Ligand SMILES: [Fe+2]
């Protein structure tokens with residue numbers, strides 16, 4: 001089975017890039033199942049409205065994962081249980097939304113898990129390891145072997161240790177949140193595909209992780225409480241990984257990075 005995982009979709013430009021580019025990638029790479037991180041897809045880059053979710057599904061996502069910005073759009077609470085949307089399961093125990101789910105892909109059961117790291121991230125959640133353990137056991141206990149984990153975290157070391165902790169029990173552990181694609185993709189010894197960060201979807205080269213120059217400059221260089229504004233114009237790109245998984249064992253065979261400019 002070929003799985004596509006797309007990095008954080010940022011603002012309107014990110015949703016546009018996805019709309020114009022995702023179906024081409026899915027067709028070319030013969031993708032069976034597609035996960036998209038949508039935590040920054042709202043207009044202001046924080047959270048995801050119901051409309052943004054609809055846009056992302058219409059562009060070709062099967063499941064949407066979130067991250068630390070999950071509470072950015074209050075609407076999340078209204079659609080969280082109706083749509084195939086996940087939020088970090090170790091974040092806000094009693095709040096709406098799910099941290100993992102099972103779907104069927106042409107007869108093969110598949111699990112998706114969304115977790116947030118705890119190092120240098122706000123708001124911090126409960127133990128990512130305890131949540132991962134519980135979610136993986138629930139899915140594997142129900143016979144699911146193809147399992148994808150989105151670890152939304154800042155620290156490279158925290159993502160790697162979670163991947164090593166789950167190696168052999170899940171098909172892939174992919175990092176999100178930093179918006180910078182890393183070149184360390186590999187399949188670990190136990191058969192778990194890993195990358196520290198998938199990257200971002202939207203205007204990347206001309207922006208600061210999706211935001212325009214002004215606000216970020218004012219905060220860092222001048223120490224002002226400046227507002228960050230998503231950059232709307234520039235070169236749209238999609239950052240993603242393609243993972244080949246053996247459907248029977250759930251082990252990953254290959255992982256390949258994609259970083260490409262979207263042309264209409
Ligand atoms: Fe993000």
Ligand SMILES: [Fe+2]
Pocket residue numbers: 039067068069152176177178
């Ligand atoms: Fe994030």
